[in-house]
Amino acid sequence: MQYLGKDGVAVIESRFGAQVKEASGTEINRCYQCLTCSLGCPSAFAMDYLPHQIVRMVQLGLREQVLTSSTIWVCADCQACATRCPNEVDLVKMMDVLREISLREGLAKEHAVADFHRIFLGNIERWGRQHELSLILMLKLKTRDLFSDLLPGMKMLLKGKLKLFPVRFSEIKKVRDLFRRTER
Amino acid sequence: MSQQTAAGLRYAYYPGCSLEATAREYDLSVRAVCDHLGIELAEIPDWNCCGASSGHSTNRRLASTLAGRNLALAEEMKMDIAVACPACYIRLRSAQNEMKQDKKLRDELTRSADLSYDARYSTRHLLDIICNEIGLENLKNKVVKPLHGLKLAAYYGCYLVRPPDVVAFDDPENPQCLDTLLDTLGAEVRDWSGKVDCCGGSLSLSKRDIASQMVGELTEMARRAGAEAMVTACPLCHANLEMRQRGLNGNKLPVFYFTELIGLALGIKETRSWFKKHLISPSGLLTSLGL
Numbered sequence: 168m169q170y171l172g173k174d175g176v177a178v179i180e181s182r183f184g185a186q187v188k189e190a191s192g193t194e195i196n197r198c199y200q201c202l203t204c205s206l207g208c209p210s211a212f213a214m215d216y217l218p219h220q221i222v223r224m225v226q227l228g229l230r231e232q233v234l235t236s237s238t239i240w241v242c243a244d245c246q247a248c249a250t251r252c253p254n255e256v257d258l259v260k261m262m263d264v265l266r267e268i269s270l271r272e273g274l275a276k277e278h279a280v281a282d283f284h285r286i287f288l289g290n291i292e293r294w295g296r297q298h299e300l301s302l303i304l305m306l307k308l309k310t311r312d313l314f315s316d317l318l319p320g321m322k323m324l325l326k327g328k329l330k331l332f333p334v335r336f337s338e339i340k341k342v343r344d345l346f347r348r349t350e351r
Numbered sequence: 352m353s354q355q356t357a358a359g360l361r362y363a364y365y366p367g368c369s370l371e372a373t374a375r376e377y378d379l380s381v382r383a384v385c386d387h388l389g390i391e392l393a394e395i396p397d398w399n400c401c402g403a404s405s406g407h408s409t410n411r412r413l414a415s416t417l418a419g420r421n422l423a424l425a426e427e428m429k430m431d432i433a434v435a436c437p438a439c440y441i442r443l444r445s446a447q448n449e450m451k452q453d454k455k456l457r458d459e460l461t462r463s464a465d466l467s468y469d470a471r472y473s474t475r476h477l478l479d480i481i482c483n484e485i486g487l488e489n490l491k492n493k494v495v496k497p498l499h500g501l502k503l504a505a506y507y508g509c510y511l512v513r514p515p516d517v518v519a520f521d522d523p524e525n526p527q528c529l530d531t532l533l534d535t536l537g538a539e540v541r542d543w544s545g546k547v548d549c550c551g552g553s554l555s556l557s558k559r560d561i562a563s564q565m566v567g568e569l570t571e572m573a574r575r576a577g578a579e580a581m582v583t584a585c586p587l588c589h590a591n592l593e594m595r596q597r598g599l600n601g602n603k604l605p606v607f608y609f610t611e612l613i614g615l616a617l618g619i620k621e622t623r624s625w626f627k628k629h630l631i632s633p634s635g636l637l638t639s640l641g642l
Contacts (some may be wrong), residue, residue, distance in 0.1 A: 209549040213561045241561065244404050245549030246513035250523050259514070266408050283557040287405035291417065295399045297368035306556055315559065319594050319630055323373065326628045330372045342399050344463035345420065349413040 179228040187225050191264040193257035198222045204248035204258055214238040218248055218258055225261065234269040240277035282309045292346045295336035300329040360484055362433035362475070363425035364392035365443065367586070368400050369436055374586030376625035380610035381435050381477060383619050388485050388493070392433060395424050401442040404553045415456050416463070418446030422474070423466035432474040435610075437510035437585045443474040444517050476511060478584045478609060479520040482528040487535045495618040497537025500640045503607075504578035505529040506569070507546050508588045523547065529609060533582060536616040543576035545569050552587035555595060566595040570604050579636055580605045582612060593630040605633035615642065 172178050188195050198219070205217035215237045216224065224233050233239070239262055248258040266275075266284075275281035286305045290297055303320065307313050323329050336342075370378035385392050398421050406414030422443060425432045434440040450456050451470045461467055481490065507526050515523040524547060533540045551558075551565035570592070573581050581604055583589050589606050596603045606629070614622040615637075626633055 209565055210551060210554070210561055212564070213558070241554070241558065243549050243551050243553050243561075243565070244408065245509040247509070247547075247549065250513045250515060263407055263411055267410065270409050277558070279557040280554070284405040284409045287403070288409065288413070291400045291402065295397075296371070297400045297403075299368070299372045303556065310557075316594070322630055326630075328373050328375055328628055334371065336397065336399070338397050338399075338464075341464040342417070342420070345416045345459070346413060348459050348463055349410055349416065 177229065178231065180230040181228045183228040183230040183233075184226050187261060187264050190267075191257065191260040193255075193260050195222060195225055195256060195261060197254035198226070198252075198256050199254065201253060203251050203253060207247045207251055209245060209247065210241050210243045213241045218242075221265075222256065222258065222261070225265075231274070233265060234272065234274040235276050237276050239265045239269060240275065240280040279306070279310050282306060288346075290333075292343055294333040295339045295342045296334055298330065298333040300331065301333065303329075360389070360480070361391040361393065361430055362480070363428045363430040363472075364394045365398055365421055365425070365432050365434045365439060365474075366394065367434065367436040367439040369586035369590070373590050374436075374608075376628040377435060377586050377589070377608045377610065379621065380608055380614050380625050383621055384481075384610045384613045384617070385477070387614075387617055387619055388481065388490070390433070390480065390485065393428060393430070395421060395428065395432070398424060401439045401446075403438050403442065406442070407445070412456065412459070414442065415446045415449040415453070416460050418442045419450050419456065419460045419468060420464045420466060422447055422450070422470070422472075423460060423464070423468040426468060426472055427466075429472070431472045433477055433480055434474060435477050435584075436587070437476065437508065438587055440474065440476045441510040441518060447474065448517065476518075476520070476584070478511065478528060478532070481613070482532055483520065487531060490532070490613070491535050494536060494616045496616055496642065498533075498612060498616050498642060499537050499539075501538040501636075501642065502541055502577055502579045503533050503538050504541055504543050504573035504576060504581045505533055505546060506550075506573070506581045506583045506588065506592075508552075508583065508585050509547070509549050511584060512547055529582065529584065532609065533612065536612055538612070541573075541576040541578045543572055543578065545572040548572075550588050550591050551595075552585070552591040555587070555591040559595065562591055563595045563597060566592055567597060570596055573604060578604070580607055580633060582607045582609050584609050596631070600631065603631045605629065605631045605636055607633065
């Protein structure tokens with residue numbers, strides 16, 4: 168297994184739990200594995216590890232396994248887990264931090280989701296507002312998936328639901344500066 | 352502090368990016384309904400995208416300052432903000448909390464966008480404003496065409512109700528305001544257990560199969576409860592529910608924006624033109640009921 172060291176023992180980074188706790192501001196060690204998060208998770212069926220397992224893996228320091236999981240990208244950000252956790256573990260903030268680190272270190276497994284986020288933010292930096300037609304086309308090019316959704320896409324264009332051009336935005340420099348200041 | 356004028360209520364309006372394109376009919380219906388109810392919406396000049404999920408999923412500081420710029424622009428207008436999109440709503444409200452607590456974020460905003468921000472005004476969703484500021488009794492008095500016979504599932508989704516420490520104008524597990532509002536309009540509101548389940552909207556473009564399965568479960572649940580259409584207050588849910596329903600067009604559940612149904616019941620004449628923008632046409636259903 169790729170997560171095992173030379174001696175066949177799982178690679179553990181004991182600082183990882185503390186690092187995630189500090190960056191997310193949520194007390195991950197409170198989790199007692201009641202499974203409330205996983206049982207109410209609407210996209211759990213598509214995850215490689217369930218949300219409560221990710222929490223446990225973060226506690227244990229299974230850094231690489233967590234950061235290369237599909238779970239952190241398949242999470243639909245619906246906030247049900249964090250709302251229902253009896254120990255107030257904010258799994259949403261935890262997931263945000265995990266995605267940030269995963270992206271920064273080039274470990275993101277679900278490329279389409281990571282690409283979506285990158286293109287989404289890139290468009291805001293370029294135009295100040297989202298331009299949905301560009302977002303869709305750029306994602307299609309990036310994921311080489313040109314022909315899906317052609318029919319509803321055409322229908323939306325004809326119904327005037329997709330603007331052809333981005334809006335003019337007079338203060339775009341200021342928005343771009345926000346991007347520059349938070350670049351990491 | 353919403354400004355109470357003789358004419359009614361005034362808000363700084365933040366439409367958000369979807370309402371300029373895929374959710375055009377939501378924007379049109381919001382403006383028409385607010386006009387009819389005496390809510391004045393002054394659009395925030397030069398607002399920018401709130402960053403949505405992509406912002407806070409990958410760069411939390413940027414997510415705060417992007418949303419923060421809009422908050423500061425609205426503060427210059429000295430009004431509470433009215434938002435139609437729940438994803439923008441939760442981002443603006445979260446950013447308000449984050450900026451309040453973190454002076455460094457406020458400084459970043461000042462240096463980049465030349466704006467100061469003191470978090471003096473609040474951000475409200477239009478559903479909240481119509482239910483709790485206008486009031487359903489007032490709304491009822493304006494109904495000219497009750498939606499009798501229209502069987503609806505009120506669908507709240509995620510960000511109108513969660514997380515409760517950020518949003519909270521209704522119960523996070525069994526919210527009622529949209530149900531009561533539709534009941535006020537004369538519709539037949541079905542009780543169902545999917546009202547706060549996620550439709551997978553954030554995955555609609557990047558993970559179509561997952562979104563389709565989530566949408567399928569929801570529409571099936573709504574159908575089993577006897578609903579003939581769903582009602583949402585979210586442009587992302589609307590697009591996802593319309594795009595990702597499987598099956599033949601005639602068998603799909605139409606999805607309404609709550610403001611469109613208010614428009615219909617209040618007899619606002621542009622209402623028909625909003626329905627023409629839907630991918631799943633509700634015309635057959637409405638005609639069969641004489642609406």
